[in-house]
Amino acid sequence: MSTMSPATKPYEDMQLAFEAERRKTKTRNFIKGILFLLPSIILFSVFLFYPMMKTVYLSFFLTDASGATTVFVGLQNYIQLFTSSIFLKSFKSTFLFVLYIVPATIIISLFLAVLANEKLKGVGIFRTIFSSTMGISVAAASVFWLYLFNPTMGLLNEILGFLGMEGIGWLTDPAWALVAVSITTIWMNIGFTFLILLGGLQSIDQSLYESANIDGAGYFYKLRRITVPMLSPTLFFVLTVTIINAFQTFGQIDILTQGGPQNETNLIVYSIYREAFVNYQFGAASAQAVILFILILLMTALQFKFGEKKVHYQ
Amino acid sequence: MKNIEMTDITKSYDKQKNVLNEINLTIGEGEFFVLVGPSGSGKSTLLRMIAGLEDITDGIMKIDDRVVNHLPPKDRDLSMVFQNYALYPHMSVEQNILFGLQAKKVGKEEQRRRLIETTDMMGLGDYLKRKPRELSGGQRQRVALARAVVSQAPVCLMDEPLSNLDAKLRASMRVEIRRLQKRLGLTMVYVTHDQVEAMTMGDRIMVLHDGSIQQVGNPIELYNEPANLFVASFIGSPKMNIGKAVLNRAEGRLIVEDELNINASESLMSDIPNDASITVGIRAEHLTYATKEDATHFMEAVNVENLGNETTIAFELNNEIWTVKWPGQWEIEVGEMVPVKISCEDLAIFDTGSGRLIRAAKRVSKGAVPV
Ligand SMILES: Nc1ncnc2c1ncn2[C@@H]1O[C@H](COP(=O)(O)OP(=O)(O)OP(=O)(O)O)[C@@H](O)[C@H]1O
Numbered sequence A: 001m002s003t004m005s006p007a008t009k010p011y012e013d014m015q016l017a018f019e020a021e022r023r024k025t026k027t028r029n030f031i032k033g034i035l036f037l038l039p040s041i042i043l044f045s046v047f048l049f050y051p052m053m054k055t056v057y058l059s060f061f062l063t064d065a066s067g068a069t070t071v072f073v074g075l076q077n078y079i080q081l082f083t084s085s086i087f088l089k090s091f092k093s094t095f096l097f098v099l100y101i102v103p104a105t106i107i108i109s110l111f112l113a114v115l116a117n118e119k120l121k122g123v124g125i126f127r128t129i130f131s132s133t134m135g136i137s138v139a140a141a142s143v144f145w146l147y148l149f150n151p152t153m154g155l156l157n158e159i160l161g162f163l164g165m166e167g168i169g170w171l172t173d174p175a176w177a178l179v180a181v182s183i184t185t186i187w188m189n190i191g192f193t194f195l196i197l198l199g200g201l202q203s204i205d206q207s208l209y210e211s212a213n214i215d216g217a218g219y220f221y222k223l224r225r226i227t228v229p230m231l232s233p234t235l236f237f238v239l240t241v242t243i244i245n246a247f248q249t250f251g252q253i254d255i256l257t258q259g260g261p262q263n264e265t266n267l268i269v270y271s272i273y274r275e276a277f278v279n280y281q282f283g284a285a286s287a288q289a290v291i292l293f294i295l296i297l298l299m300t301a302l303q304f305k306f307g308e309k310k311v312h313y314q
Numbered sequence B: 001m002k003n004i005e006m007t008d009i010t011k012s013y014d015k016q017k018n019v020l021n022e023i024n025l026t027i028g029e030g031e032f033f034v035l036v037g038p039s040g041s042g043k044s045t046l047l048r049m050i051a052g053l054e055d056i057t058d059g060i061m062k063i064d065d066r067v068v069n070h071l072p073p074k075d076r077d078l079s080m081v082f083q084n085y086a087l088y089p090h091m092s093v094e095q096n097i098l099f100g101l102q103a104k105k106v107g108k109e110e111q112r113r114r115l116i117e118t119t120d121m122m123g124l125g126d127y128l129k130r131k132p133r134e135l136s137g138g139q140r141q142r143v144a145l146a147r148a149v150v151s152q153a154p155v156c157l158m159d160e161p162l163s164n165l166d167a168k169l170r171a172s173m174r175v176e177i178r179r180l181q182k183r184l185g186l187t188m189v190y191v192t193h194d195q196v197e198a199m200t201m202g203d204r205i206m207v208l209h210d211g212s213i214q215q216v217g218n219p220i221e222l223y224n225e226p227a228n229l230f231v232a233s234f235i236g237s238p239k240m241n242i243g244k245a246v247l248n249r250a251e252g253r254l255i256v257e258d259e260l261n262i263n264a265s266e267s268l269m270s271d272i273p274n275d276a277s278i279t280v281g282i283r284a285e286h287l288t289y290a291t292k293e294d295a296t297h298f299m300e301a302v303n304v305e306n307l308g309n310e311t312t313i314a315f316e317l318n319n320e321i322w323t324v325k326w327p328g329q330w331e332i333e334v335g336e337m338v339p340v341k342i343s344c345e346d347l348a349i350f351d352t353g354s355g356r357l358i359r360a361a362k363r364v365s366k367g368a369v370p371v
C-alpha cells in the first residue's frame, strides 16, 4: 500500500513550489537591501571605518613628525597614558566637564521650553531668542564670552564689583577655568536643546492636558505625570547628544583657555590635538583617541541599557 | 448636585463664525440631558464650553447659580468623556483611571474601592496593567468612561461615550450609565448620534442644527410633536416619511407628491392656513398594512429588508423614498403593489417655507394599556 494518497501529492508539490518562491523572494530582497545600503557603506568606509582602523593601527606605533610609523611598541602608548598624571587629569576634567554641562543644559533648556510652550502673546519672540544661540558659531560665541570673562573690563566682574565682591580670574584661576568653559558651553548648547525639547513639547496631544485639567490636576502634577513622561524619548535623545557633544568639546577650549591654567581645562579632545599637532606624537594621540572612542561608546551603551527602559515610545 | 444655566451662549472660532448661536438652556440638577444633532452642529463645542475648555465668545454660563465664564476647568468639579478618549498613552489602564483621584489626593483605600467598583462595571478587570495602545477601540472607550465615572463629580459630560462598542455591550452600558447617574444624582450632559440612546436614556433631549437649538423636550414630545421638519426627520428611526403636499379644499383632498390622494378631515383643513404651502410627514409605523379591500392606497415596494422580528419596506413615491416598519415577517416581492392604509389623522403638517410644525399627528402609537 502506498503511503502517499494521490490527493496529497499535488499538495506537496505546491508546498515545494511555495518554498522555492519564498527563497527567491528572500534573495531578491537581500540584494535590494544591499543596493540601498551601498552608498552609505562606501561613504562610511572611506570617511569613517578606514580612518578608525588607521587610528587603532597608529596607536600601536611611535611616529616621526610627519606621522609615518617608526617603531612598533604594542600597548606601550596605552600604558604610558594611564601612568601619565597629565592624561589622568585630563580624564578627570572631562568627566567633571560632562557632569557640569549635561544636567544644567537639559534642566535650563527644559525650563525655557516649558515657558516658551505657553500660549501667550508674543511668545514667538522668546522662542526666537532662546533658540538663537544655535545659529552662532563656536568661534563667535567663544570670543563673545572671552569679553564677558575679561578680568578687568568684563561684564561679569563688573557686576561682581558692583555688588561689592572681588573680581574672579575666570579663565586664569584654576578653580574657575573649567566652570567658565562650562558656562560658555551650556550657553552654546541651549539653543539646540531648547529647540528639540520645544518640538517635543508641541507634539504632545493637547487633549491630554484638557483631560488632566478636568480631573483637577495642578500645574506641577501635570508637568510630572504628563509632560516629562511624554517627553521622555526627546529627553533621552537630547541627553545622548549632549553627553557625546560634551566629550567632544574642542573649539571653545582652544579659544578661551588653550587647556590651561595648569591643565585644568585640558579635556581629552584638546589633549589629543596637542599631542598630535603640537608634540607630533601621533601614536600617543591615536591611543587617546581610541580611549575616547571606547569611552563614548560605553557611555552611550550604558544609557541605552538603563535609560531606554524609562522611555515611553508612542 | 448642580444645575447648568446658559444665557445667549455664542461661540465663534477664528476660522469659523457662529458655531453656536445664542443658546438659551437650563439643565436641571440631576437631569439626564441628551444633546443630538448632525456632525458638525456644535455638540462637542457646547460640551467643551461647559467644561471650560473653550472660551465663551458671548453670553453667560452658570453652574450651580455661579457665573463660570472664566472659571478654569479644574475648579468646575466635573468629569468628562472625550470624543477622542484622550487617554494617557504612557500610563496603564489603572493609572489612567486613578489619575484624577490621585490629583485630588483621594485616600488610597477609597481609590481602591472606586477602582474595583468602576472596573467591574465596565468589565475592565483583566486589562488593568495594559497600556491604551494594547487595547481595542471599544476597550479604550470603556477606560475613558471609567475615568469619568470614577471621579463621581456632580456634573458629568459625555461625548459619544458608547460609539465604538458593539450592540450588546452598548445596551448594557446604557443601562449601567443610566443607573449610575440616577444613583449618584449626577447632572449628565450626554452627546450622541444614536437614536436609541437619545430616546431611552434622556430625561430631555436637545436637537442642535448648525449651532442653533431646534427643539428641547422630553423624548416622546420630540417624537410626537417635532417642532420642525429637521427634528421630524432627525428623531426616530427609520426617519419620518416626508412629502410635499397640496390641499384641495373644495374636494376635501390632500394630494401628496402628486401621487397619494388622501381624504382630508374638516379639522385638518381648518388647522391649515389658507395660502400655506405644506409638507406632510408620517411615521413609519402609521403607514399600516391593509387587506386589498380596506386599503386606501397601493404603493410600489422598491426594497424589502426582513429582520426576523420586523420587516422594513421601502416604497417609491415620486422620487421620495418612504419606509414602513411592520412587525413580523412579510413575504413581499420588490415591484409588488402593496396595499396600505393612510389616515389624515396620522399626518404631521409642516410649513414648507419655514419648516415649522402646523399640526402634529393626532394619533400616537400607544401601548396596550391606554394611559
Ligand atoms: N478649533 C476650531 N477651529 C475652528 N472651527 C472649529 C474648531 N473646532 C470645531 N470647529 C467647527 O465647529 C463646528 C462644530 O464642531 P463640533 O466639534 O462641536 O461638532 P460636533 O457637533 O461635535 O460634531 P461631531 O458629531 O462630528 O462630533 C464644526 O463646523 C467645526 O468645523
Ligand SMILES: [Mg+2]
Residues within 6 Å of the ligand: B043, B044, B045, B083, B159
Ligand atoms: Mg463632536
